[in-house]
Amino acid sequence: MKALSDDQFAYLLILPLIIISLAMIVYPLAFSFWLTLNDVNFGRPSNVYIFTGFEQWVKVLYDPQFLSSFLITIRFAFIAVVVSLLLSLGIALLLNEPLKGRGLLRALVIVPWAIPEYAVGVLWKYLYDADIGLFNGILYVFHIIPGYTTLMLESNAVELVAIAYSWHMASLGVFFFLPGLSFISQEEYRAARIDGAGSFRRFWHITLPHLRYPLLVWLVFLTMESVRALDIILTMTGGGPNLATNTLSFIGYKQTFQLLNLSPGATLSYYLMFLTIALAMVYFYVLYRPKKKAD
Amino acid sequence: MTIVGRIVRYLCAVLLIIWIGLPIYWMFNMSIMLEIETYSVPPHFIPQNPVDFWYRIMFGLPVTHQLAGAVGVMNAALFTHGIYNSIFVALPTSLAVIAVSSLVAYAFGRLNFRHKNALLFSLLTSRTLPPISIVIPYFIFFTVYVPLYGTTYGLMIMYFITIVPMVSWILTGYFASLPIEIERASRIDGCTRTSSFRRVILPMAAPGVAAGFLISFIMCYNEYLFAMILTMGSEGATLPALLAGLFSHGTVMPLMSALVIVAMIPPVVLALIFQRYITQLRIVDPVTTL
Numbered sequence: 001m002k003a004l005s006d007d008q009f010a011y012l013l014i015l016p017l018i019i020i021s022l023a024m025i026v027y028p029l030a031f032s033f034w035l036t037l038n039d040v041n042f043g044r045p046s047n048v049y050i051f052t053g054f055e056q057w058v059k060v061l062y063d064p065q066f067l068s069s070f071l072i073t074i075r076f077a078f079i080a081v082v083v084s085l086l087l088s089l090g091i092a093l094l095l096n097e098p099l100k101g102r103g104l105l106r107a108l109v110i111v112p113w114a115i116p117e118y119a120v121g122v123l124w125k126y127l128y129d130a131d132i133g134l135f136n137g138i139l140y141v142f143h144i145i146p147g148y149t150t151l152m153l154e155s156n157a158v159e160l161v162a163i164a165y166s167w168h169m170a171s172l173g174v175f176f177f178l179p180g181l182s183f184i185s186q187e188e189y190r191a192a193r194i195d196g197a198g199s200f201r202r203f204w205h206i207t208l209p210h211l212r213y214p215l216l217v218w219l220v221f222l223t224m225e226s227v228r229a230l231d232i233i234l235t236m237t238g239g240g241p242n243l244a245t246n247t248l249s250f251i252g253y254k255q256t257f258q259l260l261n262l263s264p265g266a267t268l269s270y271y272l273m274f275l276t277i278a279l280a281m282v283y284f285y286v287l288y289r290p291k292k293k294a295d
Numbered sequence: 296m297t298i299v300g301r302i303v304r305y306l307c308a309v310l311l312i313i314w315i316g317l318p319i320y321w322m323f324n325m326s327i328m329l330e331i332e333t334y335s336v337p338p339h340f341i342p343q344n345p346v347d348f349w350y351r352i353m354f355g356l357p358v359t360h361q362l363a364g365a366v367g368v369m370n371a372a373l374f375t376h377g378i379y380n381s382i383f384v385a386l387p388t389s390l391a392v393i394a395v396s397s398l399v400a401y402a403f404g405r406l407n408f409r410h411k412n413a414l415l416f417s418l419l420t421s422r423t424l425p426p427i428s429i430v431i432p433y434f435i436f437f438t439v440y441v442p443l444y445g446t447t448y449g450l451m452i453m454y455f456i457t458i459v460p461m462v463s464w465i466l467t468g469y470f471a472s473l474p475i476e477i478e479r480a481s482r483i484d485g486c487t488r489t490s491s492f493r494r495v496i497l498p499m500a501a502p503g504v505a506a507g508f509l510i511s512f513i514m515c516y517n518e519y520l521f522a523m524i525l526t527m528g529s530e531g532a533t534l535p536a537l538l539a540g541l542f543s544h545g546t547v548m549p550l551m552s553a554l555v556i557v558a559m560i561p562p563v564v565l566a567l568i569f570q571r572y573i574t575q576l577r578i579v580d581p582v583t584t585l
Contacts, residue, residue, distance in 0.1 A: 009488060010408035013398040017418075017463060020395075024429065024456040025421050031432035094307050105308060107570045108315055114566035115319075116517035118535060119555045122542075123318045126325065132548060134321045137338035148336065167318065179577035213580045217468065220419065228425045231519040235542055252427045257524065262431060269428035276423040 035266035042260035060267045072158055073247045079162035080226040087166060088173025096181040112171040121235030124164035128152050157237060157244040165232050176218040177211060184210045216287040220280050227276050248272050326552035333549055349553035377537040384447050384533055385515035388454045392462055392511040397504050399463040404470025421460040426520050434524055445529030454515045462507045468578035469503035502572040509569040513562045534558050
């Protein structure tokens with residue numbers, strides 16, 4: 001058999017991926033785009049499909065819920081990203097230190113990620129719960145509150161859900177950082193210590209540059225996941241209390257599967273996708289510095 | 296190391312254990328109480344009369360307590376069938392995912408070819424599509440054109456196409472981190488490209504491949520939205536789809552707790568077994584290492 005060139009061999013290997021991308025990206029995108037150009041509503045007894053052109057794209061923007069949902073989505077994603085990032089970096093640094101029982105801890109850390117996201121929603125719902133919640137119980141036992149209260153209010157619901165979401169996601173982040181950390185040589189730290197660099201400067205000038213790429217991958221991944229997060233909202237709040245956690249993703253879900261109104265959902269999804277791509281590009285622009293080739 | 300530093304370190308470790316363990320403990324704690332006890336104020340941090348009542352109901356075993364209400368909602372046969380479906384979907388899908396992904400990741404991590412960066416970026420953008428916009432077209436496709444709605448096969452296809460880009464992306468960085476000298480040496484010693492891949496690269500990449508399998512399995516098993524939309528209330532209903540039904544009807548909290556505890560056992564056990572492979576999943580920029 002004639003030897004293949006690098007190009008041919010590579011394309012042979014990624015051929016399945018190209019087919020999958022057609023199925024996973026091109027077909028849904030094309031179909032959704034068709035949906036946005038029509039008013040498709042299975043809730044109507046007749047006239048399910050009505051061609052409307054670009055009307056949906058404008059209508060969705062003028063929907064009073066859109067702006068508030070957009071802000072809720074950004075707020076949720078921002079808190080989830082910051083909290084998950086700090087947590088995962090902190091835990092990774094801790095688990096990189098010599099500790100008795102470190103192996104066991106490293107094994108345990110993955111557990112919150114292994115728990116399904118919908119289950120995480122239920123788990124934390126029961127922690128915050130007004131009747132049987134653990135946090136209420138602890139606050140009550142220590143006499144911080146006189147009686148059980150509703151902890152999840154309209155004002156803080158987004159934050160509470162974001163913390164639960166971070167509990168789930170941070171444990172995956174640890175595994176983005178740990179391998180990178182263990183490859184940093186102790187020599188570098190020793191040299192810096194001799195030069196009089198404090199622990200913060202060692203972290204800033206040695207640890208962080210080594211983690212630049214995992215950090216980028218993790219930030220992009222985390223942002224994409226939290227902007228489109230849906231399971232946890234479905235099982236934990238259902239968009240409530242009083243629409244406080246009504247993210248774009250959740251509106252899209254509600255429009256599509258409860259009101260059977262497919263077009264606004266599809267249009268929202270497009271806006272959501274633009275938002276995610278824009279955020280990912282910002283990360284690349286800020287964080288991505290391709291190194292010069294070594295050889 | 297200073298004493299203070301050591302104390303702080305162990306204090307952090309204890310906090311970490313509490314942070315991870317407390318939510319799970321609370322869930323378990325409630326799952327072994329009768330409903331009346333869960334409402335006690337102050338709460339019982341340790342149950343006074345632990346019972347296996349809810350677990351018995353879940354699996355259809357005879358119960359000693361006579362409680363009406365919740366019992367009617369729970370269909371034990373359906374539940375065990377759901378667990379079976381979930382595992383039966385996740386296992387073959389993950390095998391297929393890992394077979395395709397390791398080839399793709401090898402190509403991206405180890406070879407230079409035209410349009411590589413653009414293709415690599417398309418891997419990434421596949422994750423930006425909101426799940427709803429993927430599931431609606433397939434929901435219609437599976438109901439109108441190909442009769443796969445409500446079957447586990449439809450779900451397998453969905454999971455396969457959504458997880459391959461993700462796992463390929465993670466493994467690309469891993470393949471790029473493997474030392475290239477060994478591969479070059481094997482080529483000089485007369486290995487063809489395919490035999491070098493099979494005999495040199497794959498054994499080196501085994502931990503990464505194992506981690507990819509784990510990630511894929513957990514993502515399949517844990518996926519909620521697709522399962523709910525495509526299989527809820529049908530023969531092919533997986534565990535999340537069944538739970539979604541219970542969530543929407545509302546059920547007593549201890550039973551819910553017990554269900555969630557049982558649902559999370561398989562992925563957690565797998566993660567604990569395969570955890571050390573994930574720790575080796577080093578991620579390196581595939582664009583600049585070649």
